[in-house]
Amino acid sequence: MSIGELAEQAGVTVKTVRFYSDRGLLPETGRSAGGHRRYGAEALDRLRLIRSLRALDLPVPEVGRVLDREDVLEGVIAGQLRSLGTQLNALRWREAALRLLTDCTAEERADRLRLIGAVPTPPDTTALARFWRQWLPARLPARLVSVILEQAVPQPPADPTPAQVLTFARLHALVSGACDPHLGPEHTQPASHRPDRDFRPDVLYDGLLESYALASADLRAQRSPYDGEALDCFVSAYAGSRGLRDTPDLRRRLGSQLAADPRIDRYWQLTAELTAPPSGPPAPTAGAAHDWLCAALDAQLAR
Known part of the structure; x- marks a missing residue:
């Protein structure tokens, strides 16, 4: 098949076929006398697989890994799911944070913006864990530190309400505040x-x-x-x-x-x-x- 025939059968543009060919994802079977690309019948199935993987938002390098070794597909999908979960958590947090800012006075809105702006998106517990590691006594065994952190550090809700966003932001601000350096x-x-x-x-x-x-x-x-x-x-x-x-x-x-x-x-x-x-x-x-x-x-x- 010529590049145009392959593109037509796959329902994509010639530019798309050329893009994947140039990156080594779509091997050619040869060239015509005029130097034009030629593809075998298996290229159509491969191109359809590439489109399916890209439809799942897999990056081109990850698509290449899957094409080279089918056994890595499960790991690639798992990684994509983790990435997607992080993005969804960030979106839910932003939505709740925006709702928090809609029904308050100008003074409250300024304070809430300051609190929310200091929290990473999506929120994490790094500052809270650091607070406890500084608070706990020295020479405490790692097993106990782990147990205490698990009990004392609350996880940000996966689907927070506006009130929970405000509470977590206040908690983050509390543990992030610098102690008076003059206090022993x-x-x-x-x-x-x-x-x-x-x-x-x-x-x-x-x-x-x-x-x-x-x-x-x-x-x-x-x-x-x-x-x-x-x-x-x-x-x-x-x-x-x-x-x-x-x-x-x-x-x-x-x-x-x-x-x-x-x-x-x-x-x-x-x-x-x-x-x-x-x-x-x-x-x-x-x-x-x-x-x-x-x-x-x-x-x-x-x-």
Whole structure:
């Protein structure tokens, strides 16, 4: 077939056939006496396959890989699906962000634009994870860091509402804000995170995670803070991390220490708002569990 005959049978332009031929995707069988391209019958099937792959928005280099090795098609499709998912997430975020800006005052709109503009599109959790890696104590084992990040860092909703866009943007701004450089660790970190030769952060956070899990059941049941297994586990985590025994005196000192520690209540408040289900009570956050346990300790000490 001549290039014109192939183009006509495939329903494309001569320019299209020439484009794929020049890139080696459509081999020629030879040339005419006048130097014109000639194609065999298999070129029509190959051209139709190329058009199908391009219709799926596969880049030309990826089309070439598939034509050379059919076994890579599955991997190419998977990669295209991931790319498409990222694009759809970005579009959903932009749509919700635009809706957020439609019904507010001029002052609110300026503030919301500032917040939204600081968040990457599609949004990611890089800033939140960085915040926690800086907040957590040094020498914490990687396995615990991974577990804590999984529990403490909320994922941006795949199909967010305008309110969720605003909440995530506020959360992003909170963790991205620079701390006062004149403040030392004693003002920005809990006392239990400060360097100490005898401190075992793995013992502390293993115990804290267990106590939070126990307290979550009470939070879901909306029980008031009380003495029990969760509080004992909570206190034991702090005592064990310093090689101490759980005594009434230690509980009094721990209560004073926790009352003076820096708090990140705003972080947990925004996280709860972001992850709240459409109906029903939100799932307890680690911050809510920590507050519940501190309240249980305070109530015990008050008695």
